[in-house]
Amino acid sequence: MKHKKALNLIKDKLPEKRYAHSVRVAETAVKMAELFEADGDKCYLAGILHDFSKYDDLGDMYQYVTRYNLDPTLLAFNSELLHGPVAATKMRFEYGVKDEDIFYAISSHTSGRAQMLLIEKIIYVADFIEPDRTQKGVDRIREIIFEEKKLDLAIYEITRLTLKQLLKKNRPIYNRTIECYNYYNMVKE
Template identity: 40%
Template sequence: MSKIELNYQNKYIRLSRNELIAVIRDSMSRSRFKHVLRVEQTALKLADKYNVDLEKVSIAALTHDYAKERPDAEMRDLIISESLELEMLQFGSNIWHGPLGALLMKNEYDLLDEEILEAIKLHTIGGPMMGEVAQIIYIADYIEPKRSHSGVEKARELANKDLIKAISYITNQTLKYLVKKKKKIYPKAIETYNAWVADN
């Protein structure tokens, strides 16, 4: 499928898409930046298919890993100074970077749209009540073209048929992986499982 290009109407952020891309490129490694661009295109195709606001989805996709490569010490300080959930400190940057990315985009670029901020915040652990923008970023981050983990093809198939079924499958796969590896599971990830997988 061809690449989706769009021009921002500046309803949600004061930057143009090209300006936002420049900010993101400067905030991370080259390999992560390429991942972000792939997530954006994957998310835009889903948004186009399911009739979700393309500009919101683009901004959320481009900024979802904004805090991913910040130093751990800086992120810890932010969690404490901004009175975020201190339980996060037990888990590391895989859990931190979503909520902190949303916070930093809000503080540094006046990004105030709640749907976009929710999508950035929840893209790794999901949430019981994710809106459509958050659903799409959660899925796109998991299925972007360079992902090759177990179950990704099934997730891609489901994403093209039903967002809800895709979220249920991805959440189940993620929890199974964490259990198999005997990793600590962030409580909010269990809330996502209970909402989207259990009894469904």
């Protein structure tokens, strides 16, 4: 899929604020691609498309999980987690985006997972650090990326912060997020 087509696709579907966020994620991902020697075009496309299903109907997302044999444990979660795997599946089966790097980057951008691919790592981090993000810990993550250039450490810190928030809110935690934390805790240096 060409960049312009992807931009038009999300512009027609997402609210203006989410569209602008997606553009910032894509631009941040391209900067990170330069730092970590990744494919900038793939990073841009994955960044633009990562939130494609963010506002889809929850019932429809559950149907995608079932119809496309996605991890059945996803059915225990809401759109905050589901929108990544559903968007990746839609891109693959409805829009012809067959690239594995882009598929995994979109699919895992909210949960993370152990042993992520390079572009997958970049989107996971770019979504957290794009310029308009102000959540606790974001400045430290930006420092880890742009000054220390330690991608795995950034993933570990983001996942640690995410787990802390989920526990504080007494929310369920997806098994891949725990696996992500454990894996990047071991390889973060």
